Amino acid sequence: MVTIVTGKVNAGKSTFLLQHYQKHGKGDGFISKKILKDEKTFGFASIRLSTKEEKPWMIHDDFYHNEFVHSGRIGPYRVNLDHLKEIENAIGTMIARGVHPIYLDEIGRLELSGKGYDAILRKLFASHLDIIIAVREDLTPLVIEHYRLADCSIIPVNQ
Numbered sequence: 001m002v003t004i005v006t007g008k009v010n011a012g013k014s015t016f017l018l019q020h021y022q023k024h025g026k027g028d029g030f031i032s033k034k035i036l037k038d039e040k041t042f043g044f045a046s047i048r049l050s051t052k053e054e055k056p057w058m059i060h061d062d063f064y065h066n067e068f069v070h071s072g073r074i075g076p077y078r079v080n081l082d083h084l085k086e087i088e089n090a091i092g093t094m095i096a097r098g099v100h101p102i103y104l105d106e107i108g109r110l111e112l113s114g115k116g117y118d119a120i121l122r123k124l125f126a127s128h129l130d131i132i133i134a135v136r137e138d139l140t141p142l143v144i145e146h147y148r149l150a151d152c153s154i155i156p157v158n159q
Contacts, residue, residue, distance in 0.1 A: 002125065002149055003101070003132045006140045007157035013134035016157050017103050020132065021049045027130070028094050029103030030087055032057065043077060046087065049103060055083050074110055088120045095123060101130035108139055112146050121147065 005013050014031045021027060028050040035042040043059035058077040059067060070081040094102050102124060110116035124131050125147055135143050137156070144152065 001130050002152040003130070003155060004140060004143070004149075004152055005132060005134045005155045005157055006137050008137050011137075011157045013136075013157050014105050016155070017105050017132060017134055018047075018049070021103060027101040027103060027132075028099050029091070029101075029105075029132075031103060031105040031134075037063065046083065048090065055086075056080055057083055072115075074116075079116075084116070087117075091120050092123065095127045095129065098129065101132045103132045105134040107133050107135045107143055112139070112142055125149070 005016050007013050014033065017029075017031050021029070028048070030046045030048055033045045033047055033054070035045055040062070041060055042063050044057045045054045046057040047054045056067060058074065058079050061076045061078065064071075064078045068078060068080040068082065072079040072081050091102060091104070094100075104117060104121070104124070107117060107121065111118045111121060121133075140154065143149070
């Protein structure tokens, strides 16, 4: 079963994923955490739910100083492509071990263009494991259509 947690920007989707994981105490996956510096968005870290390991994921151009050996771009952010590979490998292992639910935060325009988490999402959907993903409210219909998610549950989050 695919569950989509949806809401506007800063609605609390990541917090919902974390609280759901903590409440149920099973599964694994990754959530994103916004990092602020002087009230500006410095970037985002990814946090693995089972280990609480936090790694730099994206850094805004205003603060980026070649922190990543391999980087890509999402709008004004530099993306740690090595960490993307680590996330893909970790989720691949979760799938192979039948871990569920698998949490993934956040699915958006990058995935709709075939980048970011797209490849691992396709493996997740094909696995038929329980999956809980966060998607911005305005992109939810596009994600459902793009990945042909005929049977999914939607949980709106409004903070």
